[in-house]
Amino acid sequence: MTHDHDHDPASTSLLERQRAHLFFTWSAQRGAKGLEITDAAGARFEVAGKGWVWDLESQVYNVNAGHKHPHIQQRMIAQIQALPACAPAAVLPIRAELGELLAQKTGMAKAFLTTGGSEAVENAIKLARLLTGRTKVITRRNSYHGATLAVLEVAGDMRKQPFTATMRPALHIEDPYPARQAAGEQPSDWLASAEAVIEREGGESIAAILLEGFTGTNGMQHPPADFWPGVRALCDRHGILLIDDEIFSGFGRTGRWFAREHWGVRPDLMTVGKGLSSGYAPLAGVLVSDALAARFDDEVLWCGLTHYAHPISCAAAVGSIEVLEREGLPQNAERVGQVFARRFDEFVERHAHVTGHRGLGLMRALELDRDASELSARAWSLGAYLPQRGPLAFVCPPLCLREHEAEAICELLDRALLELGD
Ligand SMILES: Cc1ncc(COP(=O)(O)O)c(C=O)c1O
Secondary structure, three states: OEOOOOOOHHHHHHHHHHHHHOOOOOOOOOOOOEOOEEEEEEOEEEEOOOEEEEEOOHHHHOOOOOEOOHHHHHHHHHHHHHOOOOOOOOOOHHHHHHHHHHHHHHOOOEEEEEOOHHHHHHHHHHHHHHHHOOOEEEEEOOOOOOOOHHHHHHOOOHHHHHHHHHOOOOEEEOOOOOOOOOEOOEOOHHHHHHHHHHHHHOHHHEEEEEEEOOOOOOOOOOOOOOHHHHHHHHHHHHOOEEEEEOOOOOOOOOOOOOHHHHOOOOOOEEEEOHHHOOOOOOOEEEEEOHHHHHHOOOOOOOOOOOOOOOHHHHHHHHHHHHHHHHOOHHHHHHHHHHHHHHHHHHHHHHOOOEEEEEEEOOEEEEEEOOOOHHHHHHHHHHOEEOOEEOOEEEEOOOOOOOHHHHHHHHHHHHHHHHHHOO
16 A cells, blocks of 8 residues: 555654665655555554545445454464464364355365465466466456466556566457347357457456456446356366456455355356455465366365465454454445445546446445546545546445444545646
């Protein structure tokens, strides 16, 4: 998380100390600034020299259970005291417990646990290649699946741009928005595009179709109704594996445990990360369906990591899943998301530069007729961290946000929009 709007002289020395020896992500280093975060609780964090602000990015869309939840902290502390470090092959109660919880929540048979989302997608691609003996992967043009080279190669996000010269050409489903809905026998343009790319490449050469459960910073576009079922049918017809990337959209973010539940689709593989541990410790993973997992009963699983299923991360994930479950946070995300949806409808009516909004649960975007950076700056001065990309401002707070807090955030955004002027 970086922020350009405020510069607090009191934190300069700390900023300089850190900047001298640690890189900031996704930025030229000279002008890069990070927020000096001194505390956090629930859906807010505290910034040195500024005070408490609403966290509308949940840090990096990952603190689903909310900041500094005592139950997650206690789970982690208990594991730190019991055994904080051990080898990937070691057998531990916390590993067995997380495995069982994941199988129960996802309906998938087995998980391979990684330290981050990109690694999870990378391993999903490796598994798809091992399972099919094929190499090609199809993604949506508007997609992000992580920052490692193999994952950048297949996804559409512009962050691959400096590396494309040495990459294989990506295979994309064109996903114009708004999408033309399926009419009668006519497939929607998204589905027609998926059919066309399979036809062109030859279904027998394609290992997997990799799709975000609900697309994140590439637009939060609602897919046409025929898309997910149509893709599932195409995969079945051609022996292609369907990988559901729920790294952003999973663990309650869209008002369901996983976004694909909105469309009732069954994947072969799925990836999880971010909200899996609510960001309390690094953890992600790829989950495999029963039939596919059985293949590795006798074949070698050519995948491994030093920090595989790290015990402290497993404890954070178990604690976070327990909080999501006990506090009904996916259902809360659905309910509180409706507050934003209703107020954003009003914004479209009242503010000429709000051209639309979309989203599910607490994964929402406001669309402006201009770059949203000024709106983000105004929101910051009024007390909210509002992430943006191009004309989209993203509203993705922790899932513990209450309805009256959502109303307060909407008041703040309303004021920020009024200040935008023409
Ligand atoms: C859908 C999706 N997949 C994969 C990733 C990569 O995860 P990580 O940043 O943990 O490597 C992200 C991160 O934003 C994501 O949103």
